[in-house]
Amino acid sequence: MSEPPPQGPAPERTRIENPFTELPDYRCFFCSPTPSAPEGLRLEFWRIGEREIETDLAVGHAFGGFPHIAHAGFVTAILDELAWWTTLACARRIALTASMEIEFKRALKTGEPIHGHGRLEEVSREGRFESAGVVATITAGGPSGAVLARARVKNVLPPASLFCRLVGFEELPAPFRPYFPDAH
Numbered sequence: 036m037s038e039p040p041p042q043g044p045a046p047e048r049t050r051i052e053n054p055f056t057e058l059p060d061y062r063c064f065f066c067s068p069t070p071s072a073p074e075g076l077r078l079e080f081w082r083i084g085e086r087e088i089e090t091d092l093a094v095g096h097a098f099g100g101f102p103h104i105a106h107a108g109f110v111t112a113i114l115d116e117l118a119w120w121t122t123l124a125c126a127r128r129i130a131l132t133a134s135m136e137i138e139f140k141r142a143l144k145t146g147e148p149i150h151g152h153g154r155l156e157e158v159s160r161e162g163r164f165e166s167a168g169v170v171a172t173i174t175a176g177g178p179s180g181a182v183l184a185r186a187r188v189k190n191v192l193p194p195a196s197l198f199c200r201l202v203g204f205e206e207l208p209a210p211f212r213p214y215f216p217d218a219h
Contacts (some may be wrong), residue, residue: 195218
């Protein structure tokens with residue numbers, strides 16, 4: 036019986052720092068660790084190698100549709116958050132969701148642990164803007180669990196001036212500047 040070929044070292048897993056915690060009124064339901072979002076999930080994300088991130092969580096019963104089943108809209112929002120943080124951490128860019136194609140494979144049960152994974156597939160230019168293609172996946176329990184939902188997400192990577200106009204900033208706040216090549 037032959038031994039399997041040796042595997043290379045596992046990719047380094049590093050915590051992704053949330054650069055926006057010092058912004059006034061920062062209240063992201065999913066990722067704000069601040070007291071201004073007390074009912075939020077306070078997700079932490081971890082980068083794995085150059086193109087992937089992950090997080091772990093359990094969806095509370097308050098986010099159910101049918102008893103003990105997470106609402107599909109909430110599952111979609113988790114996939115969107117995974118895609119956004121994948122783009123931020125791996126492409127080093129702020130993103131705006133342009134489209135999502137979602138497959139719901141199995142019911143996500145409330146109260147049970149799930150694992151979220153995002154992979155940056157590509158950064159390309161089509162038309163006026165660059166975009167990032169991301170695959171976001173939610174599995175039961177951990178990374179090797181059954182796939183519950185998967186999304187192919189296209190994120191637009193806007194220039195700083197357009198981003199400011201869309202979100203109502205008069206000027207780009209300092210925590211955002213590293214993620215806009217045209218802001219330097």
